[in-house]
Amino acid sequence: MRYRKILIPVGVVLFSVLVASLLRATKQQAVINPDEERVWSVETTSVRIGDERPNVHLFGKIIAGRQANLRSLSAGVVVSVSSNFIDGGKVVEGEKLIAIDPFVAERKLLEQEALLSEAKSRYEELLVTRSSDLALLGEEQQQLDIAQSDLSRYEELESGVASKQKVDEKRLGASQAKGVVLSRQQQVSVLNTKIQQQQAVIDRHDASRERAVEDFENTQMYAPFDGYLTDIKAAQGMQLKSGDFVARLIDADRLEVRIFLSNSQFGRMFASSSSFPPLEIKWNVGETEFLFDATIERMESQIDSSLGGVHVYARLGSGASESFLRPGAIVNVLAQDRVYENVVRLPEEVLYDEDTVYVVIKGRLRKRHVSVVGRDENYVLLRGALLEGDLVVLTRFDGIGEGVAARSLP
Structure with a gap:
């Protein structure tokens, strides 16, 4: 019994050695042919020569392209702002953006209108006075004509018919009438000058009124064109001075x-x-x-x-x-880009050393020298020793070179 326990393991080991020796003895030796060449399977693309306009x-x-810096043209407190007067707000041309308290501008406008009305009334008064003086001048001119005519008649009478005293009286009357006419003419001339001066006063007050109207209108700011607001610097209740920057408008x-x-x-x-x-x-x-x-x-x-x-x-x-x-x-x-004539457009991975591509000819790789004339994203535009229909190798692998055996995958 004791020998049986020893013989069984020994027998198993001997049997294993025998089987291993048998397998080793019957193993077929692989015949290595040192002249066998590897043929590479490669993807290719066909050459097409033509004109290309890449991107x-x-x-x-x-x-x-157009923007405007909006500035306050009037001083005062901002009393209201548009709901679109916010950063990024879209506004349309003519939309009211902000309103400034118009109290001061309104009072100035009323004052200028009152001064203009007063100047116009004074002008009308001078016109009426001149009209009256011209009418009086006409009457006084008639009186002068009568006095001069009367004097002429007395001077023509023969000596002794009219006394010297009477002639002197007529001469004095004619002289006085002429003095009245000259005085009236002077008054009319002065009135004409005053009327011209008053017209200048009216023009000055009218210009002041126009400025007051503009100042009053400037209390309201409107969008000059459609656009978006940015850089908002004004808000309701803010005190602004004339010329303060309030926002930027982008067309x-x-x-x-x-x-x-x-x-x-x-x-x-x-x-x-x-x-x-x-x-x-x-x-x-x-x-x-x-x-x-x-x-x-x-x-x-x-x-x-x-x-x-x-x-x-x-x-x-x-x-x-x-x-x-x-x-x-x-x-x-x-x-x-410009138009490139007579070029080949190929993926950039076909290029080696920036001047070489490989083509498959009769099961062999052949080197072709090319020059890169342009690029289009991941493609290159080439000129060189390539013919229409050549199969250019797309697959990259170690050991690629002139004469390597290769076949083009369908």
Whole structure:
């Protein structure tokens, strides 16, 4: 019994050794062929040579194409404000924004109207006086004519018929009548001068009244155009002085995007035409994308050579005014590049060392030298030793090179 317990484990071990030896002895040896070559399966794309006009991807900043700093034109206490007079509030042209206490301006207007009325009354008085004096002058002129005619008759009578005393009396009467006429003419002349002076007084008071009317109207502030309010600095009950800043109004219908173009980008975009190309504006807010059209209207008036480029300004289409787009937003700008003739458009991963691509010809990779003439997002525009229909390798792998065996995947 004791020997049986020992023989069983020993037998199992011996049996295992025997089986292992048998398997080792019957194992087939793999024949290694050192001349066997690996064939790489690669994805390819066919070459198509043609004209391409890629897009230029830029960034821009939304700015206000027109804005106005609203300032108080009258001094006083703000007695009321519009419900839209808040930061971001949308207002329309002619909408009343704030009202200033009109008491002082109203009193000044009444005072100027009273002074103007008084000046006009004085003017009418002078006209009436002149009219009366002119009527009296006519009567006095007739009396002078009669006196001079009477004197002439006495002077023509023969000596002895009319006494010298009588002639002297007639001469004195004519002289007195002439003095009265001259005095009346002087009074009329003075009245004409006073009337002219009074007309000047009326004009002065009328100008003062117009200023008073303007001051009174300036107690009400109205929106000069449609837009959005920002930088609100006034509130009901606040004391304002003339010229105080109260808010800034941004034109809702004239939003612009300010874009920087490098010298090369500017040159390419306007190489074939002097007109500005249309733009597509993308504004990303979270996962939502808003699209707008825009047209370049102008470039900056002065070019800073240290920047290596130029800023241009594009006006957004009418749809921007109905959106939530506001000045300060950063947007993506999509513009058309120049037309590249006789180029190949390929994914940028086909490019090695910026000047080499590989094509599959009769099961082998062949190197082709190319030059990059442009880019379009993740694509490159190439010119070089490529033929129409060539299969360019898309798959990248270690060991790629001239003469490597490869087959194109369907």
